[in-house]
Amino acid sequence: MKTEHAGMIESVKDGIVAAVKGGGDIVQATVDTVSNTLSTSLKDAGKVGSSATAAIGDVAGGAIQGAAHVGAHLGHASKGIVIGVLRGTKHVGSAAMDTIGHTAEAVIQHTAAVGGKLEHASTGLVEGAIHSAKGVGVNAEDAVSAVADGALKAAGEVGSTAVETVRNAVTKTAHGAKVVLKQPKVAEPVTSSH
Numbered sequence: 001m002k003t004e005h006a007g008m009i010e011s012v013k014d015g016i017v018a019a020v021k022g023g024g025d026i027v028q029a030t031v032d033t034v035s036n037t038l039s040t041s042l043k044d045a046g047k048v049g050s051s052a053t054a055a056i057g058d059v060a061g062g063a064i065q066g067a068a069h070v071g072a073h074l075g076h077a078s079k080g081i082v083i084g085v086l087r088g089t090k091h092v093g094s095a096a097m098d099t100i101g102h103t104a105e106a107v108i109q110h111t112a113a114v115g116g117k118l119e120h121a122s123t124g125l126v127e128g129a130i131h132s133a134k135g136v137g138v139n140a141e142d143a144v145s146a147v148a149d150g151a152l153k154a155a156g157e158v159g160s161t162a163v164e165t166v167r168n169a170v171t172k173t174a175h176g177a178k179v180v181l182k183q184p185k186v187a188e189p190v191t192s193s194h
Helices: 002-021 026-045 050-069 074-089 093-113 118-136 140-158 160-173
Strands: none
Touching: 002 026, 002 050, 026 050, 026 074, 050 074, 050 093, 074 093, 074 118, 093 118, 093 140, 093 160, 118 140, 118 160, 140 160
């Protein structure tokens, strides 16, 4: 199972690197690579539920690693990831909302892991969600709120600075969509004043 995940991550990473080095647009290269990989993976294995969530995390990780490897803008890659995941899973309605949240969480986790700019990734996630919202049967405000929930959850695991960076990027990028933000749990030690 571990090798299946590593193989998918490497495959997506290699696909992104090859497409961008070949002169491809990072957004379109990411959409195509992520969508095709997920579509094939989910169809071949008949994956549902937690397996689909793991596959989404793997393709998001591979795409972020590939974009970082070639020095591509992680905001553009993040936009492509959201669009590609939704196309690849064919999720609509409430399933699409869950998928957007899981995707945002994975993108922020992987962006932090490669030392990428969380603000850029968050901006791209919002743009991808707004771009895809109508096509998956949800309104833009709900799609952006799903991004915010997932992104802030992941940022909470990184620390309070990450939470603030993601919060500012998501609310600034919403392009008129009303964003309702939940307060994430922040994984930083609490010091007593005694």
